[in-house]
Amino acid sequence: MEEKIDIYFISKKAKVSPATVSRVFNRSELVSEKTRKKIQEVCEKYDYKPSIVASSMRTNKTKYIGFVIPNMTNPFFFELLRGAEEYASKKDYYLVVFNSENNYEKELVFLDAIFKRRIDGIIISGIAGGKKDNFFTREILKKKLPCVLVDRYVEGLDIPSVITNNVKGGILAADYLLKINNKRIGIITFELKIKIIKDRYNGFKRILEQNGLLENFLIEIPVDSKNILEELARNRDKILKSKVDAIFCLSDFIAIYLMEFLRNSDIKIPEDLSVIGFDNITYSQFVSPKLTTIAQDIYKMGNLSCEMLLNNISENNNKNIKLKNKILEPKLIIRESCAVR
Amino acid sequence: MEEKIDIYFISKKAKVSPATVSRVFNRSELVSEKTRKKIQEVCEKYDYKPSIVASSMRTNKTKYIGFVIPNMTNPFFFELLRGAEEYASKKDYYLVVFNSENNYEKELVFLDAIFKRRIDGIIISGIAGGKKDNFFTREILKKKLPCVLVDRYVEGLDIPSVITNNVKGGILAADYLLKINNKRIGIITFELKIKIIKDRYNGFKRILEQNGLLENFLIEIPVDSKNILEELARNRDKILKSKVDAIFCLSDFIAIYLMEFLRNSDIKIPEDLSVIGFDNITYSQFVSPKLTTIAQDIYKMGNLSCEMLLNNISENNNKNIKLKNKILEPKLIIRESCAVR
DNA sequence: CTGTTAGCGCCTTCAC
DNA sequence: GTGAAGGCGCTAACAG
Numbered sequence: 001m002e003e004k005i006d007i008y009f010i011s012k013k014a015k016v017s018p019a020t021v022s023r024v025f026n027r028s029e030l031v032s033e034k035t036r037k038k039i040q041e042v043c044e045k046y047d048y049k050p051s052i053v054a055s056s057m058r059t060n061k062t063k064y065i066g067f068v069i070p071n072m073t074n075p076f077f078f079e080l081l082r083g084a085e086e087y088a089s090k091k092d093y094y095l096v097v098f099n100s101e102n103n104y105e106k107e108l109v110f111l112d113a114i115f116k117r118r119i120d121g122i123i124i125s126g127i128a129g130g131k132k133d134n135f136f137t138r139e140i141l142k143k144k145l146p147c148v149l150v151d152r153y154v155e156g157l158d159i160p161s162v163i164t165n166n167v168k169g170g171i172l173a174a175d176y177l178l179k180i181n182n183k184r185i186g187i188i189t190f191e192l193k194i195k196i197i198k199d200r201y202n203g204f205k206r207i208l209e210q211n212g213l214l215e216n217f218l219i220e221i222p223v224d225s226k227n228i229l230e231e232l233a234r235n236r237d238k239i240l241k242s243k244v245d246a247i248f249c250l251s252d253f254i255a256i257y258l259m260e261f262l263r264n265s266d267i268k269i270p271e272d273l274s275v276i277g278f279d280n281i282t283y284s285q286f287v288s289p290k291l292t293t294i295a296q297d298i299y300k301m302g303n304l305s306c307e308m309l310l311n312n313i314s315e316n317n318n319k320n321i322k323l324k325n326k327i328l329e330p331k332l333i334i335r336e337s338c339a340v341r
Numbered sequence: 342m343e344e345k346i347d348i349y350f351i352s353k354k355a356k357v358s359p360a361t362v363s364r365v366f367n368r369s370e371l372v373s374e375k376t377r378k379k380i381q382e383v384c385e386k387y388d389y390k391p392s393i394v395a396s397s398m399r400t401n402k403t404k405y406i407g408f409v410i411p412n413m414t415n416p417f418f419f420e421l422l423r424g425a426e427e428y429a430s431k432k433d434y435y436l437v438v439f440n441s442e443n444n445y446e447k448e449l450v451f452l453d454a455i456f457k458r459r460i461d462g463i464i465i466s467g468i469a470g471g472k473k474d475n476f477f478t479r480e481i482l483k484k485k486l487p488c489v490l491v492d493r494y495v496e497g498l499d500i501p502s503v504i505t506n507n508v509k510g511g512i513l514a515a516d517y518l519l520k521i522n523n524k525r526i527g528i529i530t531f532e533l534k535i536k537i538i539k540d541r542y543n544g545f546k547r548i549l550e551q552n553g554l555l556e557n558f559l560i561e562i563p564v565d566s567k568n569i570l571e572e573l574a575r576n577r578d579k580i581l582k583s584k585v586d587a588i589f590c591l592s593d594f595i596a597i598y599l600m601e602f603l604r605n606s607d608i609k610i611p612e613d614l615s616v617i618g619f620d621n622i623t624y625s626q627f628v629s630p631k632l633t634t635i636a637q638d639i640y641k642m643g644n645l646s647c648e649m650l651l652n653n654i655s656e657n658n659n660k661n662i663k664l665k666n667k668i669l670e671p672k673l674i675i676r677e678s679c680a681v682r
Numbered sequence: 683c684t685g686t687t688a689g690c691g692c693c694t695t696c697a698c
Numbered sequence: 699g700t701g702a703a704g705g706c707g708c709t710a711a712c713a714g
Contacts, residue, residue, distance in 0.1 A: 004707095006706090006707055006708080007707060007708060007709095008707085008708095016684075016685085017684065017685040017686075018685090018686095018707090018708080018709090019684070019685060019686080019687095019708095019709075019710090020683085020684060020685075021708095022708065022709055022710095023683095023684085023709090026709080030683070030684090031683075031684085032683060032684090035683085035684085049453065049456040049457045050457060050707080050708075051457065051459055051706090051707055051708070052457045052458045052459070052708095053394060053397045053398060053403060053458070053459050053706090053707080053708090054398060054690090054706075054707035054708040054709090055707080055708050055709070056394045056690090056708090057394060057395060057398060057689090057690040057691070057692095057706090057707080057708070057709090058689085058690055058707090058708055058709045058710070059690090059708090059709070059710090060690080062394060063458075064437070067438075072419060072420075072422070072423040072426070073423070073623070075416045075419060075623075078413060078416060078419040079413075081413070081438065082413040082414070082440065085413070085438050085440050086440070089439070089440070089447070089450070089451075089454075092454065094437045094438065094439070094454060094458070095437065095438045096405070096435045096436065096437055096438075097408075097422065097426050097435065097436045097437075097438060098430070098435070099423065099426050099427070099430070106430070109430070110430075112390065113430075113433065113435060115390040116390045116391060116392065116393045117393045117394070117404075117435070118392055118393070118394050256624075256627050257627075259627070260626070260627055263629065282414070282416075283597075283624045283627065285601070286597050286598075286600070286601055286624065286627075286628055287627055287628060287629065288604065288628065288629045345691095347690095347691055347692080348691065348692060348693090349691085349692095357700075357701085358700065358701045358702075359691090359692080359693090359701090359702095360693075360694085360700070360701060360702080361699085361700060361701075362692095363692065363693055363694090364693090364699095364700090367693075371699070371700090372699070372700085373699060373700090376699080376700085391691085391692075392690095392691055392692070393692095394690090394691080394692090395690075395691035395692040395693085395706090396691080396692055396693070397692090397706090398690090398691080398692070398693090398705090398706040398707070398708095399691090399692055399693040399694070399705080399706055400692090400693070400694095400706090401706080
């Protein structure tokens with residue numbers, strides 16, 4: 001029978017108490033250099049790795065952060081995840097992935113898994129929410145699980161979030177289109193119940209309004225992110241007959257599908273029709289024509305969300321500092337998909 | 342002082358023993374329906390969620406799987422992750438993300454984190470490996486941590502893997518180019534030390550050889566996945582002067598950068614130059630011209646890798662069935678980036 | 683600076 | 699079908 005290598009084993013070999021061994025890993029400043037070195041040598045020799053599982057029992061900290069994704073098909077979320085992971089792993093926290101694919105049932109399962117696992121906090125980059133509005137976030141709040149929203153926010157709920165100024169993003173898009181004299185406007189929308197999406201829409205529309213061009217707002221096509229191409233095809237006539245100059249897409253993901261659709265329909269971008277997107281995902285620069293878009297700093301949003309969450313987790317102990325939201329600035333990226341008229 | 346809600350609390354309220362409560366969650370077939378219902382009601386009432394952390398201590402199972410990614414910039418890995426997550430979460434396992442960005446130091450840190458966290462197994466979609474070749478995998482083997490490689494394999498080591506037949510993929514690419522009479526050939530390579538990449542290369546080259554066209558293998562440009570565009574630019578003259586008909590890229594990720602580079606250099610695809618890729622990532626269909634490529638079923642690879650890992654984890658107990666590798670078939674996807682000459 | 687001790691919340695025997 | 703009890707590996711509190 002092999003002897004198990006735990007903290008007692010190490011403490012015996014090093015001729016110290018288990019508490020001292022523990023201190024070496026947690027509060028090593030309390031241990032004299034001499035004994036610390038000795039203990040480290042013994043640990044090395046037996047390849048001892050203290051169990052975080054066991055320490056979680058005592059400390060009530062698992063060093064895990066949940067990362068909830070609504071749709072792993074959109075690389076936008078991968079970039080968000082990348083930003084968060086990079087910050088977390090630096091601090092010895094690691095991310096657990098929960099991909100709901102916008103499925104409410106799955107979210108309920110995740111909620112259960114998250115609580116059972118005693119995860120220290122979660123970052124939410126999108127939830128379906130289901131019939132009961134915001135059930136997910138309400139549960140999180142009820143249980144006082146530290147939480148940060150990225151690229152999402154919920155009004156009236158006390159959950160910090162990291163977002164881009166989406167209203168301003170919409171404004172930038174509209175301003176630009178008008179400036180280059182694209183005045184017959186269409187828009188492809190999706191999930192307008194999501195506030196950040198609605199904000200883009202509102203910002204955009206506001207500019208048309210201010211310029212008395214609301215009657216030039218000719219088509220508005222809602223799309224479901226699962227069957228974008230089909231829904232565009234269903235609206236083919238509407239799009240072709242509208243004779244719009246430009247179409248604003250509420251995300252690059254959708255813009256790229258729209259470009260594909262237009263190409264298949266022999267409509268030339270930007271000669272026949274300008275397209276402008278939102279997000280600036282990596283691939284927007286690779287489609288052709290290169291997509292003009294409103295950029296968010298996606299990586300930074302992910303990174304910041306994790307930073308905020310970890311700050312909250314540690315501040316929870318001396319509940320003093322109030323969480324703040326972070327709002328990043330959007331930026332117009334002019335590439336090739338919009339024409340001056 | 343709030344009473345803590347643990348298994349004892351529930352057992353008292355339900356007037357049963359803690360053992361019975363535990364059984365309801367784990368081996369509920371051993372509990373009579375009547376007591377089970379009663380216990381469930383009490384759990385519901387107090388919103389009790391048994392701690393997986395505590396159960397991990399007893400069972401030595403954390404229900405976590407590590408997912409090691411070499412590069413979160415390539416959406417290929419997101420698709421792999423998606424496939425694995427989907428399988429895992431169905432079985433109440435969850436994935437912990439370790440993104441090394443091909444950094445050997447980070448991998449060492451991860452190795453430590455993985456062992457300390459007593460994660461049940463890991464899926465590796467790529468590692469740097471560092472100076473000591475395969476240090477990472479050797480450590481994993483030494484500690485007998487269940488492990489599966491996806492889109493990677495290591496010869497001579499007893500680690501199961503899920504891959505596509507990459508040699509065959511290379512063959513398909515070469516066959517196709519020759520068939521459409523593209524006979525002056527170039528290739529953009531990267532990380533040839535990775536076996537699956539080298540296999541693609543070898544399969545491709547073998548066909549040229551068999552057709553006595555090896556002297557038509559005109560340029561071979563190695564590229565570092567971090568600065569693809571710059572490295573292509575550095576080789577601009579070489580590419581332009583070679584007058585090749587077609588370039589084979591060992592991944593779509595690279596092919597897309599190459600297309601971008603060629604576009605910037607006013608070389609028309611496919612009229613002046615055919616491009617063929619490998620992987621069939623989502624965006625290959627959105628670039629224009631649409632990329633002709635050798636497809637791997639990425640999602641399925643991720644899914645399968647997780648299935649294999651979980652099978653191994655449970656079979657470990659009654660160490661009987663030997664792990665097998667899975668080799669999926671590649672498929673030529675003809676789109677628009679290769680011209681008949 | 684170091685040691686002793688008592689749990690953290692659960693599950694697995696082993697009884698009954 | 700159910701209960702009693704010990705222990706998984708660690709750390710916090712207290713004592714020295």
